[in-house]
Amino acid sequence: MALKETVSRLPVRLFRPKEDARSATSTSAFWVMVRKEFSDHVRSWRFVILMTIILLACIGSIYSAITALRSGNGQAGESSEFLFLQIFTLSDGTLPNFIGFVTFLGPLMGIALGFDAVNAERSKGTLSRLISQPIYRDDFLNAKFVSTLLIIAVSIFSIGLLVMGVGLIVIGFPPTPEEFWRVLLFLITAIIYVGFWLNVSILFSVRFRQATTSALAGISLWIFFSVFYGMILNLIAKGAAPATDSGAEVVMGYQKLMQALNRFSPSELFNEANTTLLMPNVRSLGPLAMEQVVGALPSPLPLGQSILLVWPHLTGMLAATMICFGLSYLLFMRQEIRSRS
Amino acid sequence: MAVQYSVIDSAVEISGLTKAYGDYLAVNRLDLTIRKGEIFGLLGPNGAGKTTTILMMLGLTEPSNGTVRVLGLDPASSSLDIKRRVGYMPDDLGFYEDRTATDNLIYTARLNGLSEETARESAKELLDRVGLSAAGGKKVGAYSRGMRQRLGLADVLIKRPEMIILDEPTLGIDPKGVTELLELITVLSKEEGLTVLLSSHHLQQVQQICDRVGLFVGGKLVACGDIEQLSRSLEQKNAIIVELEVGRKTEQFEQSIGEIEGVNSVRCSVSGMNGSHAAFEVVCDADVTPEIARVAATESELLSLRKRSYHLDDIYRRYFEGGDAHGA
Structure with a gap:
């Protein structure tokens, strides 16, 4: 019986279309593409190099956090109950803390994994062959994004959990459930942040035909936000600073303006979100008037309140990601695809 | 329904097709019919609009004007259906170089909805067919130009198409390779009853295997028919x-x-x-x-x-x- 079944499943003539082959949906094609892209990433040298850099950074930051904890210059006296979270936020001054490394290296990861997503396929001539298969064009772009985001999620989670594990061994002090959730939320925020940069670089890879151009564009945007944006803001701050004797409202307005400008930078958004998530003592992100503080208990915020505080940040980052994705979608759909051009 | 059936006899029907890039007309009011089961050669110099016409047939580029029917379907609305039934080999085709030939073929087959085992079987069979069975496990990066072109043919056939479109299939291969490839195309087409549309700028090659030829210059079809018809009509004129x-x-x-x-x-x-x-x-x-x-x-x-x-x-x-x- 089994043999008969196999025989009947064999195509009668090799090149005649089989009816059941036709009925295949394009969702399966989408996952086929995701699988292929994912395995391409894992095999690539680029991924190995990136992971090495990030792992080294993690080891450095853990070391620095632990020496800081041992020497006791953390805020241990204030909130020893959140000791575990300090692995991520504390530094002995020689090396940046874990958040600092993620803020700095996350964009590099996003850009490096996405800058040649579309234009490399184009210049290798595989895009025109791929696009003449029965797949939707947007599926191609979605598959590129989803597979790379999966890679990013896997690596960030494994790094984060690895750091937690090492912390557990060194401190010998298990995290509370709340601490665990806070770390998990922090990791998800990091994925969204890297996802934003990934989308920026995919956008560039659709726009620029040369992989080097798109890599350069991505890196310069990253450097702009991590180095120059702060400088420009300083200039603006000096120019717009109110006189020392001006009223509280003027000072308040100035502070709010500076903060709003600051928040245009995705790394600033990410930083604020993480400080709130990993330091429950942070009660507010904007300036507070004295009357607002009066009567407030100097206790750490519960998890729900912290999330509420960073919700706009998350929304902002997601919105920026979507805008980039929408733009690359728009560009890609309208592009004519010829071989190697 | 009767009208539908008469349409089905021809694999491709193009009428009044125009594609403009700004002021430049890449394809200018093209009328063309390709019958089922024939090998049709699209002959013309570089930049004559051959590739643009092919892209419009597959729905990869939108025509500025005119209608295209491929296997009775409109590329604008059922591009996916057409791409499922028509195999297209681009003129400068690329493969994933760090993957083996078999992997590349299986990927294409999977994108066409074939199951993993069927894909593997078909890939093996086709590699055998195009004479690459020994090199199937080699990475495509190590392939010569002629081998790539033959792999391209296998790649086009793995979806079991009713029609294949080959854009400059003989470009950059040595004369012996060209003869082999053309023979392979002829054999495949006759055995499987495939419709083949072949574009080239080499007259001799087209003459060798095509049932009918269309002479395509400056976005226009200047002559169309079998080789004898063509030369007769040209003799009269000249x-x-x-x-x-x-x-x-x-x-x-x-x-x-x-x-x-x-x-x-x-x-x-x-x-x-x-x-x-x-x-x-x-x-x-x-x-x-x-x-x-x-x-x-x-x-x-x-x-x-x-x-x-x-x-x-x-x-x-x-x-x-x-x-x-x-x-x-």
Whole structure:
């Protein structure tokens, strides 16, 4: 019986279309593409190099956090109950803390994994062959994004959990459930942040035909936000600073303006979100008037309140990601695809 | 429904197809019908609009005007269906270089909805068929140009298409490879009843295997039919050329040749020192070779005389030159 079944499943003539082959949906094609892209990433040298850099950074930051904890210059006296979270936020001054490394290296990861997503396929001539298969064009772009985001999620989670594990061994002090959730939320925020940069670089890879151009564009945007944006803001701050004797409202307005400008930078958004998530003592992100503080208990915020505080940040980052994705979608759909051009 | 069936007889029906890039017309009011099961050659110089036409057939580019039906389907609305049933090999095709040939084929098959085992089986069978079974486990990066092209053919066939479109399949392969590839295409097409659309700028190659040929220049189809039809229609339109070599060249001689009834034009192609030796090309409406010979013999010293009729080659070359002039 089994043999008969196999025989009947064999195509009668090799090149005649089989009816059941036709009925295949394009969702399966989408996952086929995701699988292929994912395995391409894992095999690539680029991924190995990136992971090495990030792992080294993690080891450095853990070391620095632990020496800081041992020497006791953390805020241990204030909130020893959140000791575990300090692995991520504390530094002995020689090396940046874990958040600092993620803020700095996350964009590099996003850009490096996405800058040649579309234009490399184009210049290798595989895009025109791929696009003449029965797949939707947007599926191609979605598959590129989803597979790379999966890679990013896997690596960030494994790094984060690895750091937690090492912390557990060194401190010998298990995290509370709340601490665990806070770390998990922090990791998800990091994925969204890297996802934003990934989308920026995919956008560039659709726009620029040369992989080097798109890599350069991505890196310069990253450097702009991590180095120059702060400088420009300083200039603006000096120019717009109110006189020392001006009223509280003027000072308040100035502070709010500076903060709003600051928040245009995705790394600033990410930083604020993480400080709130990993330091429950942070009660507010904007300036507070004295009357607002009066009567407030100097206790750490519960998890729900912290999330509420960073919700706009998350929304902002997601919105920026979507805008980039929408733009690359728009560009890609309208592009004519010829071989190697 | 009756109308539907009559449409199904032809694999491709194009009418009034136009594609404009700004002011430039890449394809200009093209009408073309390709019957099922035939090998059709689209012949034309680079930049004649062949690839653009093919892209419009697959729904990869939108036409500015006109209609296209491929297997009775409209590429604008059912591009996915067409791509499922039509295999397309781009002119400069690329593969994932760090993957093996088998992996590349399986990927294409999976994208077409074949299951993993079926894909593996078909890949093996097809590699065997195109003569790459020994190299199936090699990475495509190590493939030669000819091997890639054959792999491309396997890649097009793995979705079991009803029609295949090959854009410049013979580009950059050595003559032996070309012959092999063309033979392979012919065999596959005849055995499986595939419709083949082949674009090329090599007349000889197209002549070898195509049932019908369309001559495509500057976005227009200037002639279409089988090779005999084409050359017959061109012969009628065009005259006879007499090539003539004489020992002495005088102006008077040239004049008297031109005065013969039926002679259209006289062109001096080679001219020796002091008019000692010259060759002419005389274009005539009718066959007046004897007259030309007599005049040449009396007024000069006839060295050689050759009559030749217009070949497809000549026409093609002439159009080619015209096409280049347009492009420049």
